[in-house]
Amino acid sequence: MGDKKNIMNNTELTKDEIELYDRQIRLWGISAQQRMRSSKVLLFNLGGLGTEITKNLVLSGIGHLTIVDDHDIVDEDLDTQFFLSLEDLAIGGKRVDKAKHRIQDMNPRVKIDVKYNLLENLEKELSQYDLVILTEVNDKLDIIQINEITHSLNIPLYVCGCHGLYGYIFVDLIKFDSKDEKLKNGNFSTKLGKLSNNREVIEVTDKIDDLDPTKIFEKIVTRNYYKTFQQVLQTARVSDISFTKKQMKRLTPAAPVIFASLFDDRSQKDFLSMANICKIIKKLNLPQEYTVSKEFLDNFKNNQLNLEFSPVCAVIGGAVAQDVINILGKRESPLNNFIIFDGTTLEMPIFEF
Template structure:
């Protein structure tokens, strides 16, 4: 329950879902107050979910807001299959992959998202999702309402782990940019750093962390058959400098997109995200990419 979660919860609760469960075991710190509008100064030291729930319930009393203060790492796989949608924010890569696999087994939709300074990402896995699209025809007679045509469609999703095993065949950078943003690989490098450093994020101003990110960048792009120049040093350095920062406008943009897509998935109306959304706050771009597992 940090700044991105606040945005998602606000939008989902205002939309009037039946119930929402906030899972968080950590307590509010002074640093949390800078970007979280569901918290106040007097909440410091309290459980984040319990403190946020009090303000969240006021947004829409008809929505049941449930608080769970257990550690997500201690939750069994079966816990996550008891929901229509699971939304993970700020989790480490091992947790995201484990819970995604559990949700796929239980046919539960999953979103995983995070904001790191100027950058944000959303991953969506609904396994196999059916939805409807409505379109209105032209009016043939004056005073007569146009006919609405309903079309039923479906789309299949890849697991998180499989999308990280893509091979791109060393295309030219300008060709590759048509298929995927450099931020897609930069976020993966960040996850690899977390896996190698006990889950922590790189620290701005730490030269060793920056060099470790560069090394992981080179290794990851080589394994994916992508030229090293595709993820520029400047992008990676900015990501390292701001990895732990919560910038409210970025959280609002990513959180707004995420909440809107969750509501699409729940309602079964219109096509949800397939399957990555990558936001670059420096460029002001938000790109959607459909990433599928490919063989070498």
Template sequence: MIDTIEKEDPVISEEEAAQYDRQIRLWGLDAQKRLRGSRVLLAGLGGLGAEVAKNLILAGVKKLTLLDHEKVTEDSCRAQFLVPVTAQGQNRAQASLERAQNLNPMVEVQADTDKVEDKPDDFFLQFDAVCLTGCSKDLMVRVDQLCSQHNIKVFCGDIHGYYGYMFSNLGKEYSYVEEKPKVVKAAPDSSDGPEAKKAKVDPNETTMVKKTASFCSLKEALEVDWTSEKTKAGLKKTPLDYFMLHVLLKFRTDKGRDPDPLAFPEDSLVLKQIRDDVLEAKTLSSDLLSDDFISYCFSEMSPVCAVVGGVLGQEVVKALSQRDAPHRNFFFFDGRKGNGVVDYFGPN
């Protein structure tokens, strides 16, 4: 992938070098060239999608395709800063296009108004990375399996009230480089003593270290067997957000939508029942996830979109530039506490 991109776009123009000067200083010219040669699909232009789009466009990818068949509503205008308030009733991707393009004219931004579920497999294979927001579990699993077979990086994310998450799958053998302080060996003629013979870290010099990481699929991450001794032992370290994600994904599958604040009493009862069913199917107690989560998982909240969108956008940038260690595989954010948790759920 790296060699192909560099052959397609081996030179960054003087104008681009000036535009991306700070980034080039931060992660190097080679990383910026990889970004500059990358094509990304972003499905779902809600509040989270807008944040991710902003971050990718400012980072300087080659092309970003905004895919969304939904219409702009009054609610979406509150959390989505790319659509003007006068755009209600218009397609969200199309309405987001002008402001998105104005963020960075050097990036080609395209709007696609089709429904992501209707796209054939070949459509996804033209991209270097696919980012899905606001999508069903079945679609995310389908796209993840398809892209994994073709070495295409996959990201998923969502916002539910105070809660947010992201998932990434960069493949079984993802390679990247990480900047580390340089270790300096002691000189042969240094003073006597054990301390003098030890290697020391020079804070003024760094070196690039090549590393690899392995990712599991979304299907594997969601289908953890909680009856095994290994997973039982790790249950206490597993964030409750992981199980809440299962509940919210099943709600979306069953209802074809997310919990609606205007239907809070009815949807609250449905969420409780789904919670019980989901945890029972995993042979876990319903007490694991208290009723409190229901009060905090309605609608998209702009501050939560900004935090999770920042993390998700940065993970896409890191993956495409192949610079710095990635998250594996989930990142969960709880806006009530203002913190994020990173966890890895692999096959047993």
């Protein structure tokens, strides 16, 4: 990620940009803002999730956002879209065309492009960007195809989806070094080595505070390793994650159901059958006492599946956008690598598969 061409070609921020982004520059520094201003992001689809992600990225000051979406405006868009109006619905047309000028109005300094689809040479198209985000992509083969390309090109990928009160995020940053700083606790020093299967501390240095020499800070570099989407589908095991008993008790019943929607061919009628969910529970190696009720499953199939609910879109879209801003700018510890949100309990555990 650090050697991507656009991020490294940092140009100086103008005086107006420094004033506009003053609050966030104070938070993560001018060099981070410059990296964000130099970045090119590709976003698939401008539904509820895409709208939330777009808003946050454009207001943060990324340099270039391209949105790919071929959907016509429909009634449902007005439930989750604040870039579209009743007048737009009455006139009709592509939702990206109607939304573009309103997106641009939020921050005229960001270059906004819209496309209905990508060219046949997908690898050539994707290679132009520093980061790719997929929303409303429900075919696992499409996700796998795009992820194979982004992974080979060392381009970070985020995949996210909403199912009513539930949602998920998948992250593949390939390999990413995060940098954190914390006050040293007495004589205790952070040790080098593995923190988990996907993370290891590779560098620790001490820094004496300029104003108070009695304070010593540790600058810690943690290397994060990521699996592809296909690897996660093939190898995901909840038992490999260090959840406490309390965390396991709170584990949402949506977990195996969401995985079933990603694992299996949705054209098959039984992909959300109870028999198939039991197979997924076994595949994920969940505890024997873990169950999904028929009532929950029927509700998910009939009322939640593929439904975008604005408050959940705001949570998922906000989490994705924040992590994107983080890796483009601040370089603190990123998400690694699968997150499920349960809007009924407000739990959002990170599954490090």
